[in-house]
Amino acid sequence: MGEEEVGAAVPKEQRQGWGQFLKSIATFSGDLSSLTAPSFILSPVSLVEFPAYWGEHPDTLAAIAKGKDEVERMTLVLKWFIGTLKGQFTARNISTGSEKKPLNPILGELFLGKWGDKNGRGETTLTAEQVSHHPPVTAYAIENATAGVTLEGHCAQKTSFSGRTISVKQVGHAVLRLKLPGSSNEELYLITLPNLLIEGLWYGSPYVELTGNSYIQSTTGLLTTLSYTGKGYFSGKAHSFKATIGAGGNTLYTVEGEWAGVCKYKGKSPSGGSNEVFWDASTEREEVSVEPVEKQGAMESRNVWKTVANGIRTQDYDTASKDKARIENEQRQKRKDEAAAGTPHQLEHFVHVDEDQEYAQLAAMFKGQPAHEDAYRKKPRVH
DSSP: OOGGGTTTTSOGGGHHHHHHHHHHHHHOOSOGGGSOOOGGGEEEEEGGGGGGGGGSOHHHHHGGGGOSSHHHHHHHHHHHHHHHHHHHHTGGGTTTSSOOEEEOOOTTOEEEEEEOOOTTOOOEEEEEEEEEETTEEEEEEEEETTTTEEEEEEEEEEEEEETTEEEEEEEEEEEEEEEOTTSSOEEEEEEEOOEEEEEOTTTTOOEEEEEEEEEEEETTSOEEEEEEEOOOSSSOOTTEEEEEEEETTEEEEEEEEETTSEEEESSBOTTSOBSOEEEETTSOOOOOBOOOGGGSOTTBHHHHTHHHHHHHHTTOHHHHHHHHHHHHHHHHHHHHHHHHHTOOOOOSSEEEESOOHHHHHHHHHTTOOOSOOOEEEEOOOOO
């Protein structure tokens, strides 16, 4: 490829800056998330909002507890999980045509939202908080008390550059908790996170592919293994995956296809049919509902970043940059003041857990435990 092709999808007036950005990535040592991206590639949305993608199919999430047995409940967990991927990794970029770099949340930044009660499913609530800035970690809790379904988790990213691709290791996990109807018993599902590849950098039109494996391990002993593949330079199909549900090395069901399109059972399905549709990603997603910005608290995300976000959306990048710098400088000073006074920042909704026994139990069941990672559990506010 000729050098003239670099940044072909970038506005002409910013192609030189894009080329310089690619060079800075190639020579940078450390986590790329700390790099300042060119203005046209910035998103007006903070990373602390991203847990909302887990809840964009609230009916599918609420339906999990209705599974008649542990196998059906695992298939419903998988269906819900696959349903979250399009929103997380492709749909948010349809209007812009390429992946954008989200705003880095400040420590203590909050994102609070809900999905209302429809068709008797009950209300689903979301609480997300930036619980660490170095390294950046977002904790979240999604709950539908009516359905007896809770999701608790945290996520961070470690990024690196190789060739023309950014590799993103998603550090963290989620635990989905089911209160079974008519019983005091619970089922837990450990959900690990897929790693990402950000392709298309050379042309200035980045997009995300999932790579490697992720897992869903249940306390019932059932394990779902997901393997992701994408469109390579010469062959392959974008956003492809294969999932197997089984236990003890025996496969019960296999699902494969496109997580951003249609996937089907390969062979038999629970109903006894053959090659039935498992999930269709054209299913409408339900956006989280939040308070208007003028009613939000000082630490709520859209209030924190309102001037920056408006500048990005209106292409007033000078205003956006200045306010972004103001926020970041205020945060640096706040951390210095806290250190001097011996009063470290206190989390509002979450508490640090040194040893997460539930995570350790589930991870050991499939010998998939990574190196020890920080875990966060929602802490009810005491009024």
